Amino acid sequence: MKTKLLDLICCPKCKSDLTIVKHGQNGSETAALACGQCGKSFTTENDILHFITEEEVLRFNKRVEFMRSVYAHFYTPLTNFMFLPCGGVNNARNEVLSHLEIHPKSKILETGIGTGDNILFLREQLDGGTFYGLDNQMRMLEKCAFNCTKWNLKAELCRADAEQLPYKDCTFDVVFHLGAINLFENKKQAIDEMIRVAKPGTKIVIADETEKASKLFAIFQGKTPPVIPPIDLIPATMLQKKLEIIWKGYGYLITFRKPQQHDLLKPEL
Ligand SMILES: [Zn+2]
Incomplete structure (x- = not known):
């Protein structure tokens, strides 16, 4: 996760700051972003941050x-x-x-x-x-x-x-x-x-x-x-x-x- 980008982004729902959290363990950890305010979390895939899911797009x-x-x-x-x-x-x-x-x-x-x-x-x-x-x-x-x-x-x-x-x-x-x-x-x-x-x-x-x-x-x-x-x-x-x-x-x-x-x-x- 690029820290420079982290300075610019926020939770799309409540606009609060995001923090980096880790999922998984023993070398298979993946980084995600979490909103401390509303509890939403967002993942990164192939260097692209995902703020919406496929289900949300289809809506x-x-x-x-x-x-x-x-x-x-x-x-x-x-x-x-x-x-x-x-x-x-x-x-x-x-x-x-x-x-x-x-x-x-x-x-x-x-x-x-x-x-x-x-x-x-x-x-x-x-x-x-x-x-x-x-x-x-x-x-x-x-x-x-x-x-x-x-x-x-x-x-x-x-x-x-x-x-x-x-x-x-x-x-x-x-x-x-x-x-x-x-x-x-x-x-x-x-x-x-x-x-x-x-x-x-x-x-x-x-x-x-x-x-x-x-x-x-x-x-x-x-x-x-x-x-x-x-x-x-x-x-x-x-x-x-x-x-x-x-x-x-x-x-x-x-x-x-x-x-x-x-x-x-x-x-x-
Ligand atoms: Zn939020």
Whole structure:
């Protein structure tokens, strides 16, 4: 267990500190993390911290689970194909990721990292920073870990629910989510969690497909509820709230800034 990571993570349920505990004996001990407050414990497997179990994943985000587990191994070419009408995958990523404010040594969090293609895109900008990513699909995370090794890129990965982030308050300099928030059961909670773990002053970036794309890709995704960009779920205390249509009408981009502490007292202009 990396002690540096332990400084950043917390119990996803009650947000209390975690401590390392050992299971087993006589040389077959395995390390786990335990929450002193609510008693939950979490394991590590192949360097990936597990904050949710398979049973918990199956309870929610069923469509995402299906999409991502079935398509994990050809998710990247499929995504590339799906981005064709949006102007190509690199243009599509750039339309979102160019809004991130990455500085030297930034801690960068992607909530829903998938196979890691976005962090590959951002690699040149890393400059001493660190990537952190979560997904609720094990096959995605395994593919992401495989890709990171192939790309000689380091990312701290965990299996977690974007609606219950296992990170302490005000931890990250960059927080973003690209794709899949449309399918979350509790988008408000996912957005509130992104805000909670972002440092004050951080610009937060969220993008997903519009109704136009949803209809076009129904062949892959099946029938989904009408897409409403979740701009109204951004708290009124956030600054510089903006909703834009991107990807030639196939995507939306929401950006806003978490206020510095003193800004919280000011009404939004
Ligand atoms: Zn707890």
